[in-house]
Amino acid sequence: MRETERPATERPATAGSAVPLPQARTGDGSCPVGPVTVHYWPVDHLDALDFDPLLHRLVREEPVALVRMRFGEGHAWLVTRYEYVKEVTSDPRFSRALTVGRPVTGMTPHNIAPARGIGRTDAPDHTRLRRLVARAFNRKRAAALRAETEAITERLVDGMMSHAAPADLAEHVSGPLSERVIGKLLGVPRGDLDRLQQWRAVILSTDASPERSSTVKADIAAYFRQLADHRLREPGDDLFSELSSAQAGGALSRPELVSLSVMIVLNALDQVRNQCTSMVYALLTHPVQLAALRADPGLLPSAIEELLRFIPQRSGVGMPRIATEDVTVGGVTVRAGDAVYVSYLAADRDPAVFTDPDRLDLTRDEAPNLAFGHGPHYCLGASLTRMQCHAVLSTLLRKAPALRLALPPEQVRWRRGTVNRGPEALPLAW
Numbered sequence: 001m002r003e004t005e006r007p008a009t010e011r012p013a014t015a016g017s018a019v020p021l022p023q024a025r026t027g028d029g030s031c032p033v034g035p036v037t038v039h040y041w042p043v044d045h046l047d048a049l050d051f052d053p054l055l056h057r058l059v060r061e062e063p064v065a066l067v068r069m070r071f072g073e074g075h076a077w078l079v080t081r082y083e084y085v086k087e088v089t090s091d092p093r094f095s096r097a098l099t100v101g102r103p104v105t106g107m108t109p110h111n112i113a114p115a116r117g118i119g120r121t122d123a124p125d126h127t128r129l130r131r132l133v134a135r136a137f138n139r140k141r142a143a144a145l146r147a148e149t150e151a152i153t154e155r156l157v158d159g160m161m162s163h164a165a166p167a168d169l170a171e172h173v174s175g176p177l178s179e180r181v182i183g184k185l186l187g188v189p190r191g192d193l194d195r196l197q198q199w200r201a202v203i204l205s206t207d208a209s210p211e212r213s214s215t216v217k218a219d220i221a222a223y224f225r226q227l228a229d230h231r232l233r234e235p236g237d238d239l240f241s242e243l244s245s246a247q248a249g250g251a252l253s254r255p256e257l258v259s260l261s262v263m264i265v266l267n268a269l270d271q272v273r274n275q276c277t278s279m280v281y282a283l284l285t286h287p288v289q290l291a292a293l294r295a296d297p298g299l300l301p302s303a304i305e306e307l308l309r310f311i312p313q314r315s316g317v318g319m320p321r322i323a324t325e326d327v328t329v330g331g332v333t334v335r336a337g338d339a340v341y342v343s344y345l346a347a348d349r350d351p352a353v354f355t356d357p358d359r360l361d362l363t364r365d366e367a368p369n370l371a372f373g374h375g376p377h378y379c380l381g382a383s384l385t386r387m388q389c390h391a392v393l394s395t396l397l398r399k400a401p402a403l404r405l406a407l408p409p410e411q412v413r414w415r416r417g418t419v420n421r422g423p424e425a426l427p428l429a430w
């Protein structure tokens with residue numbers, strides 16, 4: 001069993017192999033300090049909680065680096081150090097809207113985020129969309145959802161434990177929980193979830209062709225357009241009904257409503273399931289940490305933060321930003337028009353911020369993790385995710401004192417060819 005998760009071995013022939021860039025671009029803009037290399041980053045599949053070896057190296061050695069990935073054109077900056085990641089993501093001189101129509105080098109053959117989606121807008125449009133969601137997802141709705149989440153989790157865990165062991169946590173608990181919670185929040189009928197799951201699998205895959213992905217995106221958009229029409233006729237007590245009526249009143253456009261709902265539903269179905277399941281895997285493969293948590297259940301909220309920091313929930317990087325003017329980041333001049341990625345995963349393993357960053361330490365109290373991002377694009381689902389992970393872990397800790405993996409950790413199968421990482425299944429015994 002591994003108490004410390006080391007980075008996977010770097011393979012020089014692929015990950016991180018560097019080609020010199022003819023033009024020197026580092027320095028303070030006036031004094032170039034030599035040739036810069038472009039790292040080829042194929043974003044290979046990683047199993048379990050293995051950490052990307054290139055990210056591990058760059059955060060230590062080259063926190064503002066140039067990378068080229070499998071798809072798209074040219075190269076982009078990759079910022080990995082905690083402090084610089086926070087700088088870039090809160091600086092309005094880095095635009096998301098300018099990525100629309102730009103074939104920036106990336107890890108998927110298709111663009112996951114829709115052009116009018118919340119992730120690809122800047123202020124003031126972005127601020128307007130965020131406010132609308134914040135208003136619709138108000139305290140009352142959040143409190144009701146919390147009570148419901150706890151009740152659903154209780155039933156699902158009981159259901160799993162009424163089976164003979166082994167039983168798969170993802171199938172019995174984390175998968176259905178995320179479906180039911182988002183179904184409730186958005187008012188998506190239960191019978192439609194299978195279809196949404198199939199669309200999710202294509203849109204969040206790293207190898208679907210642009211044609212296939214476009215067809216599926218058109219299908220899911222048509223689905224939400226119809227649902228919006230329906231909710232306008234028959235409003236429910238849910239976030240989507242509220243956003244649909246805001247749209248009818250002119251507060252947002254129909255394409256904005258649709259792409260926002262698509263983003264929310266895709267993330268909710270995928271990330272919560274993966275994250276809760278990976279958290280249980282991490283605890284069960286770090287028995288000393290698990291024992292500490294069992295001895296002091298009050299540790300759970302900080303344990304969840306540490307698990308968020310430690311678990312590499314995704315492959316590669318998310319969406320890039322485009323510099324609107326020359327900006328110096330970590331002593332490197334990023335030119336106007338350059339594409340810039342940040343890696344929250346790498347920032348969360350920055351040794352300048354976290355002592356022994358590759359170690360899971362549930363009592364750690366050093367700095368907030370950046371798992372949900374930073375700045376104006378901070379994840380909209382952060383509290384929802386924390387709420388569900390808390391419900392799953394607290395219920396399992398309480399009901400299953402002898403919880404364990406039902407097979408050796410090396411035999412757990414991990415999802416392949418998808419943007420978000422997580423176990424395919426997590427067979428448990430208790």
Ligand code: HEM
Nearest residue numbers: 118119263264267268271275371372373377379380381385
């Ligand atoms: C473990 C679970 C999750 C993780 C690690 C995660 C992480 C992130 C990150 C890193 C960002 C981007 C920050 C940036 O662009 O700078 C983001 C944005 C976003 N997330 Fe999540 N997320 C999770 C769950 C969810 C859930 C459950 C939902 C929906 C209910 C959601 C909805 C969104 C949306 C809509 C955005 C775009 C926000 C914007 O551009 O303003 N996420 N998330």
